[in-house]
Amino acid sequence: MKVNELIANRRKELGLTLEEVADKVGVSKSTVKKWESGYIKNMRRDNMALLADALHISPLELLGPDEDPKAADDSHGYYVDPEVAALAEELRTDPDRRILFDATKDLSKDDIDIVLNLINGLKAKEGKK
Incomplete structure (x- = not known):
């Protein structure tokens, strides 16, 4: 489409x-x-x-x-874990749960960097890259 x-x-x-x-x-x-x-x-x-x-x-x-219709519909190709893919799709589409997407709307670049560092720290703690 x-x-x-x-x-x-x-x-x-x-x-x-x-x-x-x-x-x-x-x-x-x-x-x-x-x-x-x-x-x-x-x-x-x-x-x-x-x-x-x-x-x-x-x-x-x-x-x-328009580039790759299959890629637009296939969130599992981006996420390694299918459960995480399903949760990410829910977070993206459910207006009550879009906090991860909407949280950066009014943040400065420095604040976004802080959030990214926090996420990267959590991933490192779990042994993920």
Whole structure:
């Protein structure tokens, strides 16, 4: 599925109007329509993050799953442990559990580095790289 189709389909699945999405992202209704029609193919990163949040999807999905459709659907290929893959997918898709994805939204680069160091420390403690 192309990105513009993803945007339109997801908006409709959520029962949102063009105007509601535009308000959430801070753009005009016509801009959202242009994203959905494919007229605008590239968007600013800040708009991409806001649009993904409005549509309850990962910003990565807006980068273009056209390259390898199987890879976009196969979280097990990224994660070694299938249970971890299932948990990661739940964390990504469940709005009440997206804390790991949403936590960095308003953090500075230094704060994100602290979080990454903490995660790397936990992995080292468990003997994982």
